[in-house]
Amino acid sequence: MAVRVLVVDDAAFMRMMVKDILSKNGYEVVGEAENGMKAVEKYQELKPDLTTMDITMPEMDGISAVKEIKKIDPNAKIVMCSAMGQQAMVIEAIQAGARDFIVKPFQADRVLEAVRKAVG
Secondary structure (H helix, E strand, C coil), X not given: CCCEEEEECCCHHHHHHHHHHHHHCXXXXXXXXXXXXXXXXXXXXXXXXXXXXXXCCCCXXXXXXXXXXXXXXXXXXXXXXXXXXXXXHHHHHHHHCCCEEEECCCCHHHHHHHHHHHHC
8 A cells, every 4th residue: 555645845846846756666645735824734634654744834833743643643754854954853754753864855756765764
């Protein structure tokens, strides 16, 4: 059975890129969200196997969303997506419970490696 993924990013273009990489490699993208609030709602609704989470988003950032999702599901598998120069935020996200991170602009092999590691 395909691994079910929720893709979270405030930029539609970034969501499309991640979706494209994952779906071409046998993953099933079951939902998308454009901010942390929606991510938490969608996570509860869809119960994905994995979530890719942008760090900087309006309404609720990715780190807060990770914390909320981890409260709902301590076993949630989350991979952070960050822009260059967000190392401090990435560390905070990992401390909040994220499994790994990928840096924009996305490289397909790095995305797949992080996703495979997180799903384990």
